[in-house]
Amino acid sequence: MxxxxxxxxxxxxxxxxxxxxxxxxxxxxxxxxxxxxxxxxxxxxxxxxxxxxxxxxxxxxxxxxxxxxxxxxxxxxxxxxxxxxxxxxxxxxxxxxxxxxxxxxxxxxxxxxxxxxxxxxxxxxxxxxxxxxxxxxxxxxxxxxxxxxxxxxxxxxxxxxxxxxxxxxxxxxxxxxxxxxxxxxxxxxxxxxxxxxxxxxxxxxxxxxxxxxxxxxxAGADGVRPDRARGVDRDAVFGLVDAAFAQRRKTLRAALAAWAGSAERAGALLTAAGVDPATRGERLTVDDFIAIAAAAPTV
CATH class of the missing domain: 3.40.50.150 (Vaccinia Virus protein VP39)
Structure with a gap:
């Protein structure tokens, strides 16, 4: 034994x-x-x-x-x-x-x-x-x-x-x-x-x-409180995160150009979310990414 x-x-x-x-x-x-x-x-x-x-x-x-x-x-x-x-x-x-x-x-x-x-x-x-x-x-x-x-x-x-x-x-x-x-x-x-x-x-x-x-x-299927997610679903945020880190040495304005449709729109989205377009993804919290995704329909 x-x-x-x-x-x-x-x-x-x-x-x-x-x-x-x-x-x-x-x-x-x-x-x-x-x-x-x-x-x-x-x-x-x-x-x-x-x-x-x-x-x-x-x-x-x-x-x-x-x-x-x-x-x-x-x-x-x-x-x-x-x-x-x-x-x-x-x-x-x-x-x-x-x-x-x-x-x-x-x-x-x-x-x-x-x-x-x-x-x-x-x-x-x-x-x-x-x-x-x-x-x-x-x-x-x-x-x-x-x-x-x-x-x-x-x-x-x-x-x-x-x-x-x-x-x-x-x-x-x-x-x-x-x-x-x-x-x-x-x-x-x-x-x-x-x-x-x-x-x-x-x-x-x-x-x-x-x-x-x-x-x-x-919460719903996302398993996250709706108030925290700000009406944005998980897949939208995760797709944004993947794009931001695919080219992690680039600024977010450049890294998110394909995701947003253009570098100009990426910059506008970041600004609307209160994020400096010249920063990099490694500086953002999950709430920052949620804010960017939430701004997408408005810009």
Whole structure:
């Protein structure tokens, strides 16, 4: 049994993988957490409680799943790997028998997951060790698809974490920073040593915490309060953000010329929104981008 009752240690992780014939692959970003202290730290930072339904993406062999179940929460685990998805209920029954009925497993790609597919109560919290190559698309997709997600804590590559939580003016501030800010507050919540994973990754990892804007779960399909969006839909703002950062070294007047129809109209839109046409996208907040999009129909 594990050195930490109810959780998986290094020996259990390797034994489970061997029993399934699973060899961690870089393609699926499979690096399994085997350190009980790290699991407990993630669960604590995620503030998971008995009233929560947790969406866990990429549960793997179940290390974090068990930690979440021990809080009394319901866990909906979304796993793309057939063998791992099939094993997870048995792992829960063996290590958390009193909580096994609070686990549901979906064998799905999180990037194509739809709210209508989810069983039981709608998820309130996202907690995940995300494959580094799809971390940002997965988080953005889930926030768009599931407005009931009020908060989350995800483990990603440190460079990705820095981009996700960057503030205007930062050298790594860009498209992910702005789009995530549309939904709520984002911040980094600490680093995770490479030694807690099997196999050991060749990149550093960090935790990113987000909290959705209050009232968003009662908003429309965009998952954002109508008063904050100023009548502009998400796709309009996100298209503007993509255009602004496609040529990030250019002034906004030049970078948005194709988006607006001409450099002259781009300049007029920026002026109407109270934004200096000579500035660059990396200086703007999400509210600045909303203001520019809102000005478009009037100029």
């Amino acid at each position: 594990s050195e930490t009752p109810g959780l998986l240690g290094p020996a259990e992780i390797r034994a489970s993988a061997a029993a399934l014939g699973v060899r961690p692959t870089k393609k699926l970003g499979q690096n399994f957490v085997h350190d009980a202290n790290t699991v407990r730290r993630i669960v604590e930072l995620a503030r998971v409680g008995t009233s929560d339904t947790v969406l866990e993406v990429g549960p793997g062999l179940g290390s974090l799943t068990l930690g979440l179940l021990h809080t009394g929460a319901r866990v909906l685990a979304v796993e793309i790997d057939h063998a791992l998805a099939g094993r997870l209920p048995a792992t829960a029954a063996a290590y958390a028998p009193e909580a096994a009925d609070r686990l549901a497993v979906l064998e799905r790609d999180a990037l194509t997951l739809r709210a209508a597919e989810l069983p039981g109560p709608a998820p309130t919290t996202l907690v995940a060790n995300l494959p580094y190559n799809v971390a940002v698309p997965v988080v953005l997709h889930l926030l768009a698809e599931l407005p009931t997600l009020r908060r989350g804590l995800v483990m990603v590559q440190t460079e990705v974490a820095e981009r996700m939580a960057a503030r205007p003016g930062s050298r790594v501030y860009g498209v992910p920073s702005v789009k995530l800010a549309w939904y709520g507050r984002v911040r980094t919540a600490g680093s995770v040593p490479r030694s807690v994973f099997w196999p050991v990754p060749n990149v550093d990892s960090s935790l990113v915490e987000f909290e959705r804007h209050p009232g968003a779960e009662r």
